[in-house]
Amino acid sequence: MENVEPVLENVEPVKEINNKKIVVMENKKIEEKSNKIKPKLYIDTPLLEEVSIILPINNKYKITEQFVNVIELAVYQKNLQNTSFTIDLYKDANDFQKIIKEKISPGRIFIGPLDSKETALLNQYCEQGTIFFSFSSKKDLAKDCVFLVNFFPENELRILFNNFPSESKIALLYPENTYGYTINRLIDEIANQSDAVIINRASYKEDLTNVREAIKELGKYELRKYELNRQKKILATKKDEQSKKRLKKLKKFQTTKDLDFTHILLPDYGLRLLQVAPLLPYYDIDPDVVKFVGTGVWDDPVFFTEPSLQKAIFPGVEIKKRENLVKEYNKIYGSKLMRTSTLAYDMIGLLSYMYQQDMFLNDVYDLLNNYNIKFDGIDGGFYFKDNVIERNLDIVQISKGKTLKIN
Numbered sequence: 001m002e003n004v005e006p007v008l009e010n011v012e013p014v015k016e017i018n019n020k021k022i023v024v025m026e027n028k029k030i031e032e033k034s035n036k037i038k039p040k041l042y043i044d045t046p047l048l049e050e051v052s053i054i055l056p057i058n059n060k061y062k063i064t065e066q067f068v069n070v071i072e073l074a075v076y077q078k079n080l081q082n083t084s085f086t087i088d089l090y091k092d093a094n095d096f097q098k099i100i101k102e103k104i105s106p107g108r109i110f111i112g113p114l115d116s117k118e119t120a121l122l123n124q125y126c127e128q129g130t131i132f133f134s135f136s137s138k139k140d141l142a143k144d145c146v147f148l149v150n151f152f153p154e155n156e157l158r159i160l161f162n163n164f165p166s167e168s169k170i171a172l173l174y175p176e177n178t179y180g181y182t183i184n185r186l187i188d189e190i191a192n193q194s195d196a197v198i199i200n201r202a203s204y205k206e207d208l209t210n211v212r213e214a215i216k217e218l219g220k221y222e223l224r225k226y227e228l229n230r231q232k233k234i235l236a237t238k239k240d241e242q243s244k245k246r247l248k249k250l251k252k253f254q255t256t257k258d259l260d261f262t263h264i265l266l267p268d269y270g271l272r273l274l275q276v277a278p279l280l281p282y283y284d285i286d287p288d289v290v291k292f293v294g295t296g297v298w299d300d301p302v303f304f305t306e307p308s309l310q311k312a313i314f315p316g317v318e319i320k321k322r323e324n325l326v327k328e329y330n331k332i333y334g335s336k337l338m339r340t341s342t343l344a345y346d347m348i349g350l351l352s353y354m355y356q357q358d359m360f361l362n363d364v365y366d367l368l369n370n371y372n373i374k375f376d377g378i379d380g381g382f383y384f385k386d387n388v389i390e391r392n393l394d395i396v397q398i399s400k401g402k403t404l405k406i407n
Contacts, residue, residue, distance in 0.1 A: 045107040045129050045361045050084045051351060052103045054112035057089035063114065066341040069333050074348035083355050093118055104128050107361055111347055122146045129361055133347050142387035147368060149343050149389050154186055156296045156315040161194035163395045163407050171218055171261040172201035175268045183267040199261045211276055219285045224256045254284045264290050269297035277308040287311060299339055304401045315393040317380050319403045325378055346377035
């Protein structure tokens with residue numbers, strides 16, 4: 001598939017697409033000057049009309065293919081008629097550097113790469129008057145001319161904890177993988193900055209071989225079951241009507257209902273989430289008693305009809321905000337739009353604004369480091385802080401196949 005390199009410049013759309021321009025939510029004058037390093041030789045350099053897209057052709061090609069498609073769609077919708085986009089696909093880090101050296105020139109903007117390995121190589125080019133929008137998730141790589149665009153769990157966790165009711169008690173149930181370990185590592189510091197407290201946590205293997213034991217441990221299932229049976233035995237020895245009614249009622253339950261947490265955070269996704277979530281009520285962690293909570297990885301309609309996740313919450317945007325793009329993408333390309341692909345869509349929207357304003361390199365640096373200017377993206381309003389994208393997400397609740405904003 002190395003020959004698949006769609007040419008985006010001067011291409012007429014085969015289908016009519018609604019034209020939507022990026023919205024500057026707060027179009028204030030750029031008054032705050034950035035302390036970031038700017039390439040002094042090139043601060044008065046205009047942006048090149050050619051933007052370089054640089055993406056991998058390795059085992060992440062499906063993501064690359066979607067990014068290329070969604071960039072093509074965004075170019076049509078944002079009406080970037082005077083800007084051309086070239087696409088280069090790299091096989092490895094050496095191939096990546098070769099492409100960068102061939103393309104680099106003052107005023108050029110790069111979209112990519114996807115991975116941290118290649119992103120770590122970019123800082124050496126910052127004095128040459130270029131800007132990179134990388135999709136790496138390693139925040140320490142964000143510096144100088146390198147801006148990171150991703151869904152960062154710190155941002156999502158902070159939004160969650162800022163919206164939890166006072167004195168909320170949180171249990172964490174996480175998968176033993178990179179994402180789960182990241183959430184487990186971040187959660188204590190973020191919780192300490194809020195009124196919520198982490199009560200308990202448990203983890204499970206990716207193959208789910210120990211997930212039942214993890215859930216039972218987290219919810220103290222055996223202890224609560226023992227306590228219920230103890231109460232039943234005591235009531236069974238009593239002959240008064242009130243005790244008989246109480247015993248009859250308790251026979252409907254597996255355990256006592258007194259859990260020591262008010263919320264359970266489940267940062268998982270895909271088929272695993274659909275297998276793990278129903279096990280929670282099975283082991284008497286009742287979603288009517290405990291609020292089920294997810295992270296941004298829950299933002300997929302496949303989860304919105306799962307019975308155990310009804311009324312669950314996560315940081316995101318109402319589904320209607322993205323559904324027009326999802327439908328348009330499916331109509332044109334015949335496949336489901338992945339959540340990560342919206343990152344590329346939002347970057348084309350940002351570039352649309354830059355080119356409409358005829359910006360110079362210096363203007364772009366000021367724009368990207370001004371917290372007062374926020375852009376309306378498919379996945380929430382966004383801005384850059386310390387070269388890392390930040391999103392103004394809502395708390396949304398799953399309800400009968402859709403999500404509703406509740407904060």
